[in-house]
Amino acid sequence: MADTLIKIPNELGIIPIKGGVIFPDQVVPLIIHTQKLAKLIDEILTTNKLAGALTQRNPDIEEPKPDEVFNVGCVIQITKMLRFPDGTIRLLIKGLSRFNVAEFTQNEPYLKAKIETIKPAYRKTVALEAMMRNVITMFQHLVSLAPYLPDEYAAVVLNMDSADSLVDFVSSTINFDYNEKQALLEITEPKERFSRLIPMLQKEISILELGAKIRSDVKSELDKGQREFYLREQLKAIQKELGETDEHAREIEELRAKIINAKMPEQTNKVALKELDRLAKMPPQAAEYTVSRTYIDWLISLPWSKSTQDNLNVQRAQKILDEDHYDLDKVKTRILEYLAVKKLKPDSRGTILCFVGPPGVGKTSLGKSIARALGRKFTRISLGGIRDEAEIRGHRRTYVGALPGRIIQSVKNCATNNPVFMLDEIDKVGADFRGDPSSALLEVLDPEQNNAFSDHYLEVPFDLSQVMFIATGNVVDPIIPALKDRMEIIELPGYILEEKLEIAKKYLMPRQIRETGLKPSNISFEDEAIRCIISNYTKEAGVRNLERLIGSICRKAAKRVAEGKKSKIKITTKNIPRFLGPQKVISEVAARAGQIGVATGLAWTPYGGEILFIESLKTRGKKGLILTGLLGDVMKESCQAALSYLKTKIPKWNIPENEFENQELHLHIPSGAIPKDGPSAGLAVVMSLASLIRHEPIDPKIAFSGEITLSGRVLPVGGIKEKVIAAKRAGIETIMLPRDNQNDLREIPRHVRKGLSFLFASKIDQALNRIFHNKKRGARK
Numbered sequence: 001m002a003d004t005l006i007k008i009p010n011e012l013g014i015i016p017i018k019g020g021v022i023f024p025d026q027v028v029p030l031i032i033h034t035q036k037l038a039k040l041i042d043e044i045l046t047t048n049k050l051a052g053a054l055t056q057r058n059p060d061i062e063e064p065k066p067d068e069v070f071n072v073g074c075v076i077q078i079t080k081m082l083r084f085p086d087g088t089i090r091l092l093i094k095g096l097s098r099f100n101v102a103e104f105t106q107n108e109p110y111l112k113a114k115i116e117t118i119k120p121a122y123r124k125t126v127a128l129e130a131m132m133r134n135v136i137t138m139f140q141h142l143v144s145l146a147p148y149l150p151d152e153y154a155a156v157v158l159n160m161d162s163a164d165s166l167v168d169f170v171s172s173t174i175n176f177d178y179n180e181k182q183a184l185l186e187i188t189e190p191k192e193r194f195s196r197l198i199p200m201l202q203k204e205i206s207i208l209e210l211g212a213k214i215r216s217d218v219k220s221e222l223d224k225g226q227r228e229f230y231l232r233e234q235l236k237a238i239q240k241e242l243g244e245t246d247e248h249a250r251e252i253e254e255l256r257a258k259i260i261n262a263k264m265p266e267q268t269n270k271v272a273l274k275e276l277d278r279l280a281k282m283p284p285q286a287a288e289y290t291v292s293r294t295y296i297d298w299l300i301s302l303p304w305s306k307s308t309q310d311n312l313n314v315q316r317a318q319k320i321l322d323e324d325h326y327d328l329d330k331v332k333t334r335i336l337e338y339l340a341v342k343k344l345k346p347d348s349r350g351t352i353l354c355f356v357g358p359p360g361v362g363k364t365s366l367g368k369s370i371a372r373a374l375g376r377k378f379t380r381i382s383l384g385g386i387r388d389e390a391e392i393r394g395h396r397r398t399y400v401g402a403l404p405g406r407i408i409q410s411v412k413n414c415a416t417n418n419p420v421f422m423l424d425e426i427d428k429v430g431a432d433f434r435g436d437p438s439s440a441l442l443e444v445l446d447p448e449q450n451n452a453f454s455d456h457y458l459e460v461p462f463d464l465s466q467v468m469f470i471a472t473g474n475v476v477d478p479i480i481p482a483l484k485d486r487m488e489i490i491e492l493p494g495y496i497l498e499e500k501l502e503i504a505k506k507y508l509m510p511r512q513i514r515e516t517g518l519k520p521s522n523i524s525f526e527d528e529a530i531r532c533i534i535s536n537y538t539k540e541a542g543v544r545n546l547e548r549l550i551g552s553i554c555r556k557a558a559k560r561v562a563e564g565k566k567s568k569i570k571i572t573t574k575n576i577p578r579f580l581g582p583q584k585v586i587s588e589v590a591a592r593a594g595q596i597g598v599a600t601g602l603a604w605t606p607y608g609g610e611i612l613f614i615e616s617l618k619t620r621g622k623k624g625l626i627l628t629g630l631l632g633d634v635m636k637e638s639c640q641a642a643l644s645y646l647k648t649k650i651p652k653w654n655i656p657e658n659e660f661e662n663q664e665l666h667l668h669i670p671s672g673a674i675p676k677d678g679p680s681a682g683l684a685v686v687m688s689l690a691s692l693i694r695h696e697p698i699d700p701k702i703a704f705s706g707e708i709t710l711s712g713r714v715l716p717v718g719g720i721k722e723k724v725i726a727a728k729r730a731g732i733e734t735i736m737l738p739r740d741n742q743n744d745l746r747e748i749p750r751h752v753r754k755g756l757s758f759l760f761a762s763k764i765d766q767a768l769n770r771i772f773h774n775k776k777r778g779a780r781k
Contacts (some may be wrong), residue, residue, distance in 0.1 A: 006096060008075050012052040012105075013040045014111035017074070019059040021181035022074040023168040028672025032089040034063065036109040041089055049078045052099060052115060055182055066104040066111065070170070072186040075099055075117065098185060118188055120164045131194040132166055137202045139170050145208035151175060163190035164460045167197055173656060174509035176200055193449075204223060221265070245402055247735055252280045264303040272299045298404060298458065303411065311375035312343040314664075316415050324369035325362055331355070331490055335370055338468075349447040353470040354426065354484075357492030358605075360542020363472040364424060366492075370470065371420035379410040384425035392444065394457035404457040407444055411467070418466035426483075427473030438480045445469055445486045492624045493721050494541025494609065496728045496752055504530050508547045516554040524549075525558045525571045532573045536583040541609070553579045584678045594697035600737070601669075601684030602705040602727060603676070604719030609726025611703060614669055614681065614688040621664040632677025638680045639667055642685040643763060646693060651693060667691070680717035682708035683736065686764055688772060696772055699734075703727050704767075706738040712764045716740035721748050726751055734759060734766060 015030070015037060022028065044051050051254055052236035054073035056064050062464045106112035135529065137413055140154040153173060158161045162167045166263070171184045180200060259272045277372040279292045311317070317339055338351050355363040364380070371378035386392075394405035404410070412419065423445075429437050443449050444464060452461035471487055473479065497501065538545045554581050557569045571579070597616040602609060625643050627636050643665065667685065669676055683706035684699035691698050705723055707715040716738045724745075727735055733755070761767040 006048075006050070008050065008097065008099075008115075008117055009048070011105060011112060011114050012050060012075065012099075013044060014052045014054055014069070014073075014113055015040065016064050016069055016111070017053050018056045019178050021055050021172075021178055021185055022053040022076060022093070022095045023181075023185065024097055025165065025168060025174040026074075026172040027079070028093060028095075028096040030091040030093050033093065035087075036063065036771075038089055040088075040110040041078070041091070045079060045081065050096075051076055051078070052101075052113065053095075054101070054111075055178060059178075064111075065107065066113075069111075070182055070186075072118075072182070073099060073100045073101070074185070075115075077285075105608050106461075114197070119280060120162070120190075124163075128191055128194070129164055131198070132163060134431070135170060135197060135201065136196060136536055138198070138205065142174065142201060142205050142208065145205065145212060146174075148175070163194070167193045170201070174201070174204060176204070182426060190329060198601070201435050214317070238434075248284055249280075252276065255279075255300070258300045258682065259296075262300050262302075264299065265304065265461075265463075268304070270300065271460050272296060275299075286739060291397065295457075298408075299460075300410055301553065302408070302462065303415050303417045305313065306416050308376050308416050310339075310342060311373070311416075312339055314339050314343070316548060317373035320373040321369055324372070324507075324562055325366060326506060327495075327499055328362070328366065328492065330747075331366060331492065334490060335373065338640050339374070340387075349465055352445050352447065352469045352471070352487050353475075354473065354487035355492055356427075356473050356476050356489055358474060358494050358541035359495060360540060360544030361492045362542070363492060364422065367422040367470045367472070370468070374420065374468070376468070377414045377416050377419040378422070379409055379419050380422040380424055381406050381415045382424045383428060383437065384428040387430040387432045389440045392437050392440035394455045396456045397459075402433065402457055405440075405454045407453070407464070408455045408458065408462065408586050411462075411464075417463065418468070420468045420470060423469060424470040425473060426471040427475050427478045438483055440659070442486065443481055444534075445471070445483065477673055490514070491721070493727075494725050495543060497531065500534050500543055500546060501527065501530050503543050504534075504546060504550065508543060510552050512547065512551045512554045513670075517556055518552070518554060518561065521568060521570065521756075523554065523569045526573070527710045528573050529571045529576055530598045533580070533649065536585055537576075538582055541583045541722075549580060553706045560735060594699055596690055596695055596697050597692035598700070599684045599687035599691060600700055600703040600732065601681045602703050602723035603681065609719065609722035609724070610732045611683075611726055611732065612669055612671070612681070614667065616665060616667045616688045616692045618660075618663055618665055618692060620662060622662075624664050626664060626666040627668075628666070629671070630675050631669065632675060634679055635677050635681060636678050638682040638708065639685050641708060642682060642689055645708070645710060645712060646689050649768075650693065653695065665692070679707035679715075680705050682706060682763075683738075683764075683767060686767070690768055690772065694772060698771060701731065701733040701770070702736065703732045703734070704736045705766075706736070706741075706761070708764055714738045714761050714764060714767060720744040724748050725752060728756060736761060736770070 015032075020028075032041055040051065052073050053076045054071075057068050057070060058064075061068055075096040075098075076093040078091050079094055082090045084090065099115040100117050100118060102114040104111060104113045124646065136157050139157050139293065141151045142249040143151060143154045151716060157166060157169065160169065167184060167190070171181055176184075186191055187196060202434075212779045255276055259276065262272075264272060275292060275296055277298065279289065283294065292367040296614050314336055318332070318336060321328075321335065325332075335354065336352070337723075342447055355366065357363060367380065368378050390405065392407060393403045394408060395402035404412075407421075410421065411419065423441070428442075429441075447465060450467075451463050451465040454461055455462045476489060502532065504525075505527075509530075513520060513523060533549055534546060537549055540546070553571060560569065577583070595620075599614045601612045601614055603612050604610075625639065629637055631639070634661055667688065685696055686708060687704055701724075705717055705720075708715055709715065720737065720741050721744070724735060725748075734757040736759040739760045742758075742760050745758065759770055760766075761770065
């Protein structure tokens with residue numbers, strides 16, 4: 001060993017080593033930065049050139065203290081020294097022998113310690129020899145894998161017969177963590193050192209083998225890609241010599257021909273050709289290739305110049321509309337007007353209609369009928385629940401999986417640029433952080449703008465001006481004002497019993513008989529049976545539930561026919577319960593006799609008109625008015641106003657003023673789970689309270705609607721048509737309305753008004769006199 005030739009003193013200056021460990025016989029360069037260590041170097045060079053090297057526990061500390069360095073290190077000898085202008089000293093040092101610190105004798109200006117050298121405890125055994133050979137084999141394999149180890153190291157270890165020298169050499173040359181190296185330096189028993197070293201070598205070999213495999217796989221992929229590119233270029237050259245074109249070039253030419261045949265607008269044509277030129281320069285394997293190809297496919301597939309020829313025969317259109325729908329004269333007239341204008345002025349702009357009405361009145365089916373009458377294709381999208389603007393305008397192509405919006409998608413599926421386009425449930429469009437679809441629809445539904453509709457995906461204008469847009473909804477109020485302003489609102493009221501009867505006979509029954517596989521010879525319905533189903537089993541403005549019940553009867557009849565019973569089934573009022581069960585709907589008007597304190601009111605809902613009953617009662621208690629039935633603030637205020645006005649009439653009715661002392665009035669509107677609000681029940685509330693105060697009942701077949709004021713006026717209200725239809729449906733015979741609503745009756749069909757009497761009042765006193773004093777009511781048919 002080196003320390004047998006050089007005498008090592010018992011006390012040495014200590015050089016702290018950052019992030020590394022010095023082993024015996026290891027020659028390494030060392031840079032000294034601090035002035036304190038420079039003094040130590042100067043002192044060493046004037047004596048025996050020996051020092052102790054101890055590894056720092058924390059390499060970030062600049063000037064470590066005794067407890068911040070390990071206690072086991074290596075004696076070093078300075079073999080070369082160079083001073084640089086920047087004040088640093090560069091040394092070449094050689095490890096001599098391991099030592100253990102007995103005690104530190106000096107802290108400033110540099111560390112100094114008494115040391116005890118560690119003598120090798122070497123005794124050669126068969127087990128130790130086996131371990132040495134194993135380490136040599138592993139190290140040689142590691143040299144072949146590690147790029148940072150010279151090949152000569154594999155021969156060096158063959159000449160080592162000392163166990164400690166082998167461990168020191170292997171440990172010093174491999175990139176182990178300095179803590180692991182320090183552990184190997186501190187172990188004195190050779191067998192134990194080998195036991196610690198072998199797993200470390202195995203781990204390093206595994207890491208290097210894995211790295212080599214990764215590099216090999218990457219290189220193989222690169223070689224494969226380069227080989228394919230080279231072969232493809234060769235194939236192109238061969239095809240060029242033979243006068244052939246490759247598949248990619250053929251595909252580009254096919255797309256170019258399709259772009260020309262699509263007859264796009266000039267600006268769009270330029271965009272498509274530019275994108276095609278970009279596509280031609282891309283290899284088909286490129287990720288961007290599919291995105292670009294999909295975009296071009298969308299541009300080609302849109303019907304830029306394809307349109308259906310409108311059938312402008314007004315008589316034919318009238319016939320088709322009558323075939324498909326009963327009544328709805330206002331809508332049919334509007335469609336025929338559109339046809340007439342289109343016939344006289346072919347370049348007129350497309351029209352935008354909005355059908356508003358309760359569910360089941362035929363809004364969606366009417367759109368299909370219009371398309372059939374015009375000879376156009378029909379498409380429909382449901383806007384209910386849509387909250388993302390991209391559903392209308394599409395996503396930009398920067399997003400993965402981007403597509404055009406539903407407007408462009410539907411036009412593409414129609415393959416014409418002038419379909420009848422139905423926007424269903426436009427009143428149920430939502431909005432959130434992703435945008436407001438209603439605002440996106442402003443451009444779609446504006447005839448001044450939609451000739452250049454811009455979809456985010458296409459980024460070129462598309463002409464929607466020839467499309468006939470028809471929107472549908474149950475209520476107008478949720479539609480934003482700007483969107484409402486762009487549409488022509490056409491209201492579709494609910495049906496009365498006679499209308500439902502005709503619809504059932506002409507449309508619902510034949511359809512259900514056909515869909516259940518029956519024939520007209522298998523089943524028949526009496527008119528009174530249909531009336532019974534409408535009155536006793538349904539309560540709706542439309543006919544959707546009525547059709548469902550007719551379908552249920554037809555299915556039961558089909559079961560009997562399938563069982564082999566050939567007799568014709570006749571549906572009458574007597575056997576309906578056999579098919580549909582007991583009566584589901586009981587007319588409350590018919591069930592109520594004239595009661596004191598009860599008046600019949602009329603209400604409007606998004607699902608059509610409804611009747612409601614206002615009940616009032618007098619009980620002992622605190623003086624005041626109790627209101628129940630889930631009433632809104634506006635309705636509560638109407639009730640208070642009605643009572644305040646009637647209190648002024650008590651003296652004129654010869655009712656004692658102390659009649660209501662220590663009494664409380666309770667006003668209730670049934671169906672307490674349903675919220676109710678609005679001022680139109682004010683007149684009915686007055687009548688209910690007046691009946692209670694005067695102890696006179698009101699005929700339940702008289703219904704009231706009107707807003708009241710404290711000064712005794714009766715103000716006009718809305719929804720007259722729906723309210724009158726609801727009254728007719730419920731069996732009401734007389735309706736009292738505000739005088740200012742008299743002109744609204746002109747919009748109600750004559751057959752709806754038939755059998756109804758109308759009373760009008762501009763003041764509350766007039767209404768009270770008509771009901772409680774005049775036994776003969778002035779009526780207007």
